[in-house]
Amino acid sequence: MVDKIKKRQGFKDLERVRAKRKHGSLIKRTIFWTIIIVFTIWTLFPIFWAVVTSFKYTGDAYKPTFIPWAQFKPTLQGWYSAFVIEGERTFRSLRNSILIASLSSAIVLFLGALAGYSLARFVFKGWKNKDIAVWILSNRMTPQVAVLIPYFLLMRGLRLLDNPLAIIMGHTVLNLPLGVWLMIDFFRDLPQDLEDAALIDGCSYLGAFFKIALPLVAPGLVAVYVLSFIISWHEFIFVLVLGFNKAITIPVVIAGSLTTKGLDFWRMASVSLIGIAPVVILAVLASRFLVRGLTLGAVKE
């Protein structure tokens, strides 16, 4: 199409138009970059401010000073408090967060890959595949607080209150619908020919799944795992209700950094950053899949 246009007389127009769009007038460029800079500052400022605050003494925390050494004397007291004084609690919650997020995501991945493959490759007569998939996804839309009370009673009955297992079960329910839905999408993107060829060569359905489909869909598996890991890491309500002490995760510690000892900004900042850093790094690494996953596959990059 471009070649055709180039051959025509209008090519010069096109050149001009493109050049104009690329460079624009000085005013336009200024506006453009101003918007970008304002939006960048707006996005980064809270994080930046938390980092600065976490290195301040109590008295400095309330002052508008930004540059360490030049404007204020930096201190490690916020981090010392988080990692040493309250260290036991911080590390326990970090351990729980990692344990709960990685285990529940592993279950989501396992169940999701199986169900996703089944719904992407086989035909369910009677119920349509699409209906089953949409029903599964609909579970994602129910608000967490709706199942909070039965969960509490159930876990109390099973004597699983304040046990990471209860939270793992909760987070698996939270993430499984999304996991299945995305896995269907990822398996659909694979050409079926390879599996068909393997089946004709005498490979079993199980073999075709494990030896051919699963390795090919590896990027999708990573996407589902990372996404459910992040969502599980973020989740607050279940942990708040089902864990008190032994099974708390990092969001609960963040929430607790206020109630324990009043307004110590440096403590709130350092604890919040501990909760933020691991998932932000993970999200940046998996940035390619994040938008696709969060839009339920509606946007593919």
Added chain:
Amino acid sequence: MRYFYHKNLIKWCFLLPSLGYLISMAIFPLVWSLSLSFTHFLGTIMTEPQWTGFANYRDILFSDRRFWRALWFTVRFVSMAVLLELGIGLSMAYLLRDRFPGRNFLRTLFLIPMACPPIAVAFLWKIILHPDIGIMNTILQTIGFSKVRWTTSVSVAPLTIVMVDVWEWTPFVFLALFAAIQSLPIELYDAAAVDGASSFQVFRYIVVPIITPVIVTVTLIRVIDAFKLFELVFGITSAGPANATESLSYYVYLTGIKWFDLGKGTAMSWIFTLIVLSISLILLSRLRKG
């Protein structure tokens, strides 16, 4: 073993674990909560629920003004936050459509707000917005404005929650719409420009109509998620001042868990679920077709 390799067996063996898990851990709790919602059951002093029929629902819908207030706040919050996120996200996505140095870096940067745990977001902003010693008011005063009571004024606090939600989720809307706009062929702009269309006309008459499906999907996802607002309220204002920022999720949590009024709590959570699910149905039927 041959049977195990059979097609029909395989497809059910693959699907049933997920279905079973969801039925036992998602549907069963909902049914249980439905049955509890028809009872009077104060968890602190009663061991057995007492059947009362629709009393809880009547109580909530006709005589609980706090519930209506929470619902009204939530609806206002959702509409304001989602509209702002959509407006800013869409215009930014269109504005940044051309390549420029640092674009990929910027895209990665925008992942940060939504990658933060919501409760941490609440605390980041709580530090900034503290009415007496927060940096925001200090800066405002330095430039010559008066202090804003971000979290302690009945009229400002709801807007503060909206603002923080906009901070957290505009990048998501931006990234989704950005990806959609990027997938349009560049010749589209060429053709429009050769014909003499202005940048805004291209946006209004070409880009928006083409990406409308994505806009609708993203909006619905945001509406459904925003309805569940909990962490920001919990962290920034604790539903204050004078319950001005009490969201539905928060009120359900208070009633059912804090006060342990299981009957009323489950009834309220069911009303809440029905509201959210009815919006979800629109999204689900769209996804079903797509």
